[in-house]
Amino acid sequence: MRVNLVSLGDIAQDIMSQLKTRTSQVFGCPMNIEPTIAVPEHAYNAERNQYLATDLISLLDEKKGEDDDLVIGITEVDLYAPRFSFVFGQADTLSHTAVISLCRLRQEYYDLPHDEALCLDRATKEIVHELGHTFGLGHCPNSRCIMHFSNSLADTDYKEAIFCAKCQPGLQL
């Protein structure tokens, strides 16, 4: 299995490599960092000042190589989905492609002091969660399990970056 990390828009190299290391520890598989792709402007909704997550997923899917198994996009722009005021991330099970946004994972977004470690922890959890969906896993009722649905950052901070014993066997393509 191969997992590719792609930054959509500029993300600091250091953040990308830390996310790569942390995520590969959870999945125990090789991960690559692919060249940056520009955020597609057609995904932008001026009324909401947000980007439609599925447009970013479609673009990642288009650019996907033949032997790529899973693709996760990472972006700084704020994402939304229909019927949601925002999403931390979104996944498409069929194309095994997902995206997460760092925007609302940053303390600064809530006018709190910058905390790099916390942001990386949250981003790792969001990546692992969305990749779990690309394996076909649904949401888990166990609030400590990474597949638990995060309604808020409190949920994200409470859960661990690992799959519970029920979800773990589902991690097969």
Ligand SMILES: [Zn+2]
């Ligand atoms: Zn989910």
Ligand SMILES: [Zn+2]
């Ligand atoms: Zn679970």
